[in-house]
Amino acid sequence: MTSISSTRVLSFALTGESRRIKGFATTHWRIVDLQPGDQGPCVLKLQLYLTERAAYRFNLTARTPRLFIRCGGSDDKPLPSAITASQDVAASWLDGEQRVLEVGMPLAIQAWLEAYLVHHGEAPEEGRKKKRKGAGRAREDIA
Numbered sequence: 001m002t003s004i005s006s007t008r009v010l011s012f013a014l015t016g017e018s019r020r021i022k023g024f025a026t027t028h029w030r031i032v033d034l035q036p037g038d039q040g041p042c043v044l045k046l047q048l049y050l051t052e053r054a055a056y057r058f059n060l061t062a063r064t065p066r067l068f069i070r071c072g073g074s075d076d077k078p079l080p081s082a083i084t085a086s087q088d089v090a091a092s093w094l095d096g097e098q099r100v101l102e103v104g105m106p107l108a109i110q111a112w113l114e115a116y117l118v119h120h121g122e123a124p125e126e127g128r129k130k131k132r133k134g135a136g137r138a139r140e141d142i143a
Contacts, residue, residue: 004119006048008112010067011040012103014078029078031069031103044069044083046109048116053123055086056113065105074099085113 012034016027033040046067048056059065068090071078078099084090090100105113 004112004116006116008036008046008109009038009043010046010083010109011035011038011043012069012080013041014071014080014101029071029099029101031101034067034103034106036106036108042080044080046083046085048085048113050120050123052084052086052089053117053120055088056117057122059085059087059105060110060113060117065110066102067105067109068093069101069103071099071101073097085109 013032014029015032016029019026019028065085066087068084068087069080070082070084070090070093071080074097078101080101082093085105090102093100
């Protein structure tokens with residue numbers, strides 16, 4: 001059985017579009033020219049983790065699978081620092097008040113991600129844990 005790499009190098013560019021929203025000028029940033037390799041102005045390594053397999057499967061079954069790029073604080077010019085295929089990881093970045101840009105996942109990355117899941121298996125179902133009889137209940141010791 002061949003080994004499936006858990007990393008891919010991706011390059012892309014950022015483009016900003018000026019917009020006026022309710023009288024305020026703002027810049028809307030987008031990811032463009034996302035491609036495998038290190039030939040673009042921005043280069044990040046996409047690392048897959050076994051613990052995120054359920055999130056990867058969820059992303060792949062979406063109508064439009066996405067990649068998420070952490071780009072620093074929301075007030076500054078975007079400074080890409082990490083990329084993930086996990087919406088859970090992207091949500092944690094947002095909870096930490098980081099800017100997250102998203103972009104459609106290229107078919108080549110979708111195929112690689114699918115091969116990773118096939119090779120390593122789907123994430124185990126996280127069912128409810130059985131409680132021990134009497135666990136969680138106050139007990140009174142009678143002497």
